[in-house]
Amino acid sequence: MAEKKKIPSELKEMLRVGFNKEWRKELRKSIPAKERMKISSQKMPERGPEERNKDFNEVNIGLDAKLAKKEAQRCLDCANPGCVMGCPVGIDIPTFIKLIEIGDYVQSVRKIRETNSLPAICGRVCPQEVQCEETCNIKKAKGEGVKIGNLERFVSDYESLKGDVYIPPIQPATGKKVAVIGAGPAGLTVAGEMARNGHKVTIFEALHISGGVLVYGIPEFRLPKSILRSEVGYLEKLGVELRENFVVGLTATIEDLKNDGYEAFFIGTGAGLPNFMRIPGENLVGIYSANEYLTRVNLMKAYEFPDYDTPVFLGKRVAVMGGGNVAMDSVRTAKRLGAELAAIIYRRSRVEMPARVEEVHHGEEEGIEFHFLTTPIRYIADEKGRVKAMECLRMKLGEPDSSGRRRPVPIEGSEFIMEVNMVVVAIGQSPNPLIAQTTPQLNVGKWGNVEVDWDTMATSIEGVYAGGDIIRGGATVILAMGDARIAAAEMHKFLNTRKKK
Amino acid sequence: MAKILRRERLVPNIHLIEVHAPDIAQKSKPGQFVIIMPDEKGERIPLTIADWDKEKGSVTSIFMVVGTSTHKLSLFEAGSEVPVFVGPLGKPSEIKKYGTVLLAGGCFGIAAIYPVARALKEEGNKIITLLDVKANYLLYWEEKLRAVSDQFLVSARDSYYSCKDYIPKTLQNIIKKGSKIHKVISIGCTYLMYTCSEATKPHGIETSVSLNPIMVDGTGMCGACRVTVDGRTKFACVDGPDFNGHLVDWEELFSRRKSYFDDEIQSLCHWEKNNFPR
Numbered sequence: 001m002a003e004k005k006k007i008p009s010e011l012k013e014m015l016r017v018g019f020n021k022e023w024r025k026e027l028r029k030s031i032p033a034k035e036r037m038k039i040s041s042q043k044m045p046e047r048g049p050e051e052r053n054k055d056f057n058e059v060n061i062g063l064d065a066k067l068a069k070k071e072a073q074r075c076l077d078c079a080n081p082g083c084v085m086g087c088p089v090g091i092d093i094p095t096f097i098k099l100i101e102i103g104d105y106v107q108s109v110r111k112i113r114e115t116n117s118l119p120a121i122c123g124r125v126c127p128q129e130v131q132c133e134e135t136c137n138i139k140k141a142k143g144e145g146v147k148i149g150n151l152e153r154f155v156s157d158y159e160s161l162k163g164d165v166y167i168p169p170i171q172p173a174t175g176k177k178v179a180v181i182g183a184g185p186a187g188l189t190v191a192g193e194m195a196r197n198g199h200k201v202t203i204f205e206a207l208h209i210s211g212g213v214l215v216y217g218i219p220e221f222r223l224p225k226s227i228l229r230s231e232v233g234y235l236e237k238l239g240v241e242l243r244e245n246f247v248v249g250l251t252a253t254i255e256d257l258k259n260d261g262y263e264a265f266f267i268g269t270g271a272g273l274p275n276f277m278r279i280p281g282e283n284l285v286g287i288y289s290a291n292e293y294l295t296r297v298n299l300m301k302a303y304e305f306p307d308y309d310t311p312v313f314l315g316k317r318v319a320v321m322g323g324g325n326v327a328m329d330s331v332r333t334a335k336r337l338g339a340e341l342a343a344i345i346y347r348r349s350r351v352e353m354p355a356r357v358e359e360v361h362h363g364e365e366e367g368i369e370f371h372f373l374t375t376p377i378r379y380i381a382d383e384k385g386r387v388k389a390m391e392c393l394r395m396k397l398g399e400p401d402s403s404g405r406r407r408p409v410p411i412e413g414s415e416f417i418m419e420v421n422m423v424v425v426a427i428g429q430s431p432n433p434l435i436a437q438t439t440p441q442l443n444v445g446k447w448g449n450v451e452v453d454w455d456t457m458a459t460s461i462e463g464v465y466a467g468g469d470i471i472r473g474g475a476t477v478i479l480a481m482g483d484a485r486i487a488a489a490e491m492h493k494f495l496n497t498r499k500k501k
Numbered sequence: 502m503a504k505i506l507r508r509e510r511l512v513p514n515i516h517l518i519e520v521h522a523p524d525i526a527q528k529s530k531p532g533q534f535v536i537i538m539p540d541e542k543g544e545r546i547p548l549t550i551a552d553w554d555k556e557k558g559s560v561t562s563i564f565m566v567v568g569t570s571t572h573k574l575s576l577f578e579a580g581s582e583v584p585v586f587v588g589p590l591g592k593p594s595e596i597k598k599y600g601t602v603l604l605a606g607g608c609f610g611i612a613a614i615y616p617v618a619r620a621l622k623e624e625g626n627k628i629i630t631l632l633d634v635k636a637n638y639l640l641y642w643e644e645k646l647r648a649v650s651d652q653f654l655v656s657a658r659d660s661y662y663s664c665k666d667y668i669p670k671t672l673q674n675i676i677k678k679g680s681k682i683h684k685v686i687s688i689g690c691t692y693l694m695y696t697c698s699e700a701t702k703p704h705g706i707e708t709s710v711s712l713n714p715i716m717v718d719g720t721g722m723c724g725a726c727r728v729t730v731d732g733r734t735k736f737a738c739v740d741g742p743d744f745n746g747h748l749v750d751w752e753e754l755f756s757r758r759k760s761y762f763d764d765e766i767q768s769l770c771h772w773e774k775n776n777f778p779r
Contacts, residue, residue, distance in 0.1 A: 206587065206718070206720045207718060207720075208538065208545075208584060208585045208587075216718075216722075245503075245585055245586065245587040246524070246587070247587060247588070247590065247720055250528065250588065250589055250590060251524050251525060251528060251587070251588070251589075252524060252528070270722075271722070272721045272722055272739075273721055273722070273724060273736055273739070274723070274724040276724075276727075276734060278734075282734075283727055283728075283729060283734065283753055283757065284756075285756055285757055285759070285760045286760075289723065289724035289725075291722055291723045291724055292717055292723040292724050292725045295717050295718060295722070295723045296717060299718075300544070300545070300717065301542075305764070305768065306569075306764075306767055306768040306771035306772070307542065307771075308542045308543075309542055309543045309544045309568070309569045309570045309768055309772075310544045310545075310717070311761045311764035311765070311768065384756075385752075385753075385756035432720070432721050432722060433721050433739055434720060434721055434739065437739070
């Protein structure tokens with residue numbers, strides 16, 4: 001469910017001003033609300049399932065100008081826009097949509113960039129159906145909200161296709177050095193905000209390509225790497241310095257960086273060690289964590305083995321444990337790498353699946369099998385120590401648990417054997433342990449998560465902030481970016497007050 | 502990009518690589534490792550740090566040629582660059598006063614034990630160095646290691662050196678002769694570390710091994726390097742690489758290390774065919 005946030009007063013004011021502009025009034029009048037409500041939702045053009053499930057090219061083709069205009073016309077331009085309440089980064093959604101309706105794509109994407117430095121990514125990977133599209137007022141009336149995500153993607157793709165990415169005004173240089181640790185969605189967002197505020201930003205990234213989960217986790221067919229590269233390039237144009245192959249905590253500690261003149265820090269080191277189910281046989285050959293499987297394929301390009309040196313198993317019968325986006329990415333990757341059986345094994349039922357609805361739908365079209373209310377209890381090895389089968393149990397749904405979802409309960413005597421030769425465990429991960437291990441004064445919670453004040457994202461160390469999966473455990477790109485925006489505002493304040501000292 | 506300052510073949514199939522990496526040189530401690538990629542298409546390979554020079558800003562590793570990426574590395578010359586050289590990774594070895602420490606090393610491990618031996622020696626321990634080579638001509642870094650050892654032994658199957666037996670037997674003989682050994686540290690191939698652990702187990706001598714599972718990111722993200730120690734899953738890249746050899750599930754480690762055996766051969770053939778056409 002969307003987390004309905006109270007809209008901050010500045011944003012409220014901005015929305016009000018936009019709403020009352022003459023061109024908006026005229027536009028609203030040009031098509032009566034009643035007519036707008038009759039327009040049906042425009043379907044995202046996509047490649048056919050039998051074509052796309054054999055390669056890694058993007059599934060969605062993107063709206064064309066005609067479709068985008070039609071979809072934009074569905075938006076009623078409400079006085080109290082529900083959509084904005086559902087957006088973790090508070091984008092002025094009605095304005096950017098109405099700018100699409102009048103064909104001013106350049107101003108539209110600039111509007112988005114005021115609060116979101118990664119629109120081409122968010123347009124593709126945000127779970128809009130539980131955020132802005134869920135709280136869209138039309139959804140209540142018509143059952144289907146305006147496809148805000150598709151529109152966001154449309155304008156940002158227009159911008160990158162045209163090649164003239166708008167560089168917003170940058171504040172005069174403050175001479176303050178900011179260290180951003182981790183080049184994932186949270187880190188990239190903080191870097192963009194801080195650079196625009198005139199600070200000298202360096203992003204330290206442990207891997208050899210920046211992007212964090214956007215590069216090692218989310219597959220090419222959902223988020224092309226070229227999109228990521230252009231968004232990272234945008235940050236470089238803002239003056240952000242990228243230092244890849246640098247592991248903060250080991251190559252240098254936060255303390256060392258302080259001595260180097262860095263004054264404010266953002267920890268965005270993301271998800272770390274994968275969780276396992278702790279059942280017998282889980283370390284057999286052929287059983288991957290989703291992180292390893294996706295990293296081999298996405299970051300190391302194992303799908304181009306042997307042209308690339310890193311191999312990956314090409315399982316013929318693949319079971320993926322879990323019901324989230326990572327599980328969906330893994331199972332659809334396995335299908336593309338030639339699996340005859342590519343199955344999701346999920347202990348709850350379809351409605352509890354945390355994955356984006358579109359991904360589940362796409363997966364179904366591509367021939368993914370779904371085994372709901374099922375859980376593995378042990379893995380069985382062949383004579384070479386490779387997984388050849390797994391024993392599963394059927395489940396039923398009992399009383400709701402602390403998450404509000406009905407708890408799965410095993411059905412006694414329902415054991416059965418499923419033959420598989422590859423397994424991917426995608427049941428979440430714990431925060432990365434490196435910063436906590438090497439920063440003694442940093443307060444860390446029970447699960448290894450960095451503890452913050454949720455209003456400011458400040459950690460227990462002055463000048464050090466954190467956001468994204470390192471504080472949440474395992475969440476979404478957009479929530480990480482929401483944390484990052486709060487942190488960046490606070491870091492800016494922190495640096496300014498320091499100056500006055 | 503990191504610049505290669507030196508790359509030389511020490512003995513057949515074993516190479517030294519010295520890389521300009523001032524940040525890593527400042528932070529390196531015995532027992533840690535780096536990850537190197539020979540080119541954009543290569544694998545991320547973990548290599549134990551064998552030496553470093555803070556003033557020069559360099560880090561040295563020794564590697565054995567096994568798969569495609571290590572083959573590529575073995576062809577590099579000084580002055581060229583590698584796209585990835587990152588570290589120091591993993592937890593450092595525990596350096597303290599034990600008394601008498603026996604360090605058992607083989608193949609790349611001969612170099613890997615060097616910084617550990619040096620640090621333990623500085624800490625006031627008596628150092629027995631025991632190396633394993635198939636034949637005497639495969640021994641390297643003898644002078645370097647002698648300089649930090651109180652006793653220096655080599656097991657070489659052709660018996661040119663001290664003893665002919667494979668390391669664990671020599672190790673057992675030393676223990677049986679009554680030398681009091683407080684700690685054994687073994688670094689090298691999995692089989693060597695396993696057999697050394699088996700040899701010391703009945704005598705209750707604390708034995709540390711530097712595990713070498715397959716890794717991908719090496720920074721605590723992917724979980725490829727998981728090993729079972731004392732019945733629990735550990736991640737060698739952030740919980741290790743040093744573990745108590747008596748508690749390691751060796752069978753699992755052997756099996757996991759062989760995961761990509763066929764792929765490695767396929768990859769090598771592919772690379773050789775494209776680069777060295779006959």
